[in-house]
Amino acid sequence: MHLVDDYRPGSGFFFGTSARSLLATGSAVVLPGRGGLAPKRADTVLRALGPDQILVGAVPFADDAPARLIVPEEHRWGPPLPPKAASRDVTPVATRHEPEPARYRLAVEKALHDIDDSELSKVVLARSVRITPPTRPDIPSLLRRLRHRQEAGFVFACELPDGVSLVGGSPELLVSRERDVVTAFPLAGSRPRTGDPEVDAVSRAELLASEKDRREHAHVVDTIARVLTPYCVKLSAPSTPDIVATAHMLHLGTRITGRLADPLPSALELASALHPTPAVCGTPTATAASAIARLEEFDRGFYSGMVGWCDSAGNGEWAVTIRCAEIADDSVRLFAGAGIVAGSDPDAELAETEAKLATMLAALGHRQEAVAR
Numbered sequence: 001m002h003l004v005d006d007y008r009p010g011s012g013f014f015f016g017t018s019a020r021s022l023l024a025t026g027s028a029v030v031l032p033g034r035g036g037l038a039p040k041r042a043d044t045v046l047r048a049l050g051p052d053q054i055l056v057g058a059v060p061f062a063d064d065a066p067a068r069l070i071v072p073e074e075h076r077w078g079p080p081l082p083p084k085a086a087s088r089d090v091t092p093v094a095t096r097h098e099p100e101p102a103r104y105r106l107a108v109e110k111a112l113h114d115i116d117d118s119e120l121s122k123v124v125l126a127r128s129v130r131i132t133p134p135t136r137p138d139i140p141s142l143l144r145r146l147r148h149r150q151e152a153g154f155v156f157a158c159e160l161p162d163g164v165s166l167v168g169g170s171p172e173l174l175v176s177r178e179r180d181v182v183t184a185f186p187l188a189g190s191r192p193r194t195g196d197p198e199v200d201a202v203s204r205a206e207l208l209a210s211e212k213d214r215r216e217h218a219h220v221v222d223t224i225a226r227v228l229t230p231y232c233v234k235l236s237a238p239s240t241p242d243i244v245a246t247a248h249m250l251h252l253g254t255r256i257t258g259r260l261a262d263p264l265p266s267a268l269e270l271a272s273a274l275h276p277t278p279a280v281c282g283t284p285t286a287t288a289a290s291a292i293a294r295l296e297e298f299d300r301g302f303y304s305g306m307v308g309w310c311d312s313a314g315n316g317e318w319a320v321t322i323r324c325a326e327i328a329d330d331s332v333r334l335f336a337g338a339g340i341v342a343g344s345d346p347d348a349e350l351a352e353t354e355a356k357l358a359t360m361l362a363a364l365g366h367r368q369e370a371v372a373r
């Protein structure tokens with residue numbers, strides 16, 4: 001028995017790292033407010049919290065979409081969630097794409113023109129896939145299987161209005177704050193991981209040597225450093241990225257750490273100052289956000305937002321809401337995106353989003369039917 005087994009669909013929240021797990025239930029306070037505004041208002045709520053109270057939830061990608069931030073009735077911390085391998089009987093599943101893969105490719109081509117013709121340097125273009133599983137997935141089992149594919153990252157579940165559960169296994173830390181120490185660990189620049197050690201060794205080397213991927217990565221590191229600098233007395237980041245591996249992907253990643261100045265901002269204030277980073281939006285942010293609104297054909301919802309917790313002292317952890325799905329009674333909607341910069345190849349970006357979608361699909365026990373291009 002793990003505390004995840006007490007997760008209550010309808011009113012639960014779970015956030016697990018490799019160090020510990022957090023389970024929250026009920027809602028003493030539901031914060032009003034849309035996307036970007038909700039975390040700003042939350043600061044007043046944070047200051048009014050009792051010493052044992054926390055705030056948990058998820059913020060969507062778009063500034064004008066409603067956030068889901070709550071003060072739960074109760075919460076418990078526990079040991080890390082033990083991983084569980086998915087069943088070996090992986091079944092193919094019919095998928096509905098938004099947009100169709102060929103249109104996604106076209107959107108990448110249009111983004112490449114925008115990058116040539118305007119101040120846009122990077123834009124993250126996403127796609128969504130809807131599947132209809134025979135029964136609604138059981139959240140504790142799904143979280144255990146996601147943990148198996150994401151041992152170093154974050155697994156989360158958050159109940160949204162209208163009976164929808166947001167569930168995912170994200171490899172990316174947006175920001176954490178513990179006393180006066182702030183950490184961000186942005187990822188950008190990717191290759192699919194095959195599981196064949198020789199092929200993956202070549203991909204790792206290629207990724208580290210790729211000028212295009214290093215540029216795509218640098219946009220995120222530079223922006224995060226620029227946003228965090230005014231809050232810090234000291235901030236450092238290695239000049240060369242590392243490789244962060246998940247079950248399905250290899251990413252370039254850079255751990256950024258800093259010492260915060262007084263008065264200490266809360267983890268939520270830092271997260272909302274950073275969101276949306278160029279790992280999910282682009283550079284410059286406003287130009288990339290309008291390119292996304294023009295080129296993507298679906299509503300991102302909570303995908304590419306942030307999910308996490310913050311306590312009354314302002315400590316907390318917020319992950320980037322990727323490798324996730326919105327689960328409803330009759331369907332499951334998965335999301336994945338890829339960063340586009342000058343030199344990106346539309347076919348490779350489409351393949352990258354497919355590999356990213358495999359994280360959730362495999363945890364759900366499925367694989368996608370071959371995608372027609």
Ligand SMILES: C=C(O[C@H]1C=CC=C(C(=O)O)[C@@H]1O)C(=O)O
Pocket residue numbers: 124126172187188189190251278279280322323335336337338339356
């Ligand atoms: C936007 C996603 O991934 C981000 C995180 C890691 C690598 C990324 C990339 O290489 O494009 C993306 O920036 C996603 O998984 O949907």
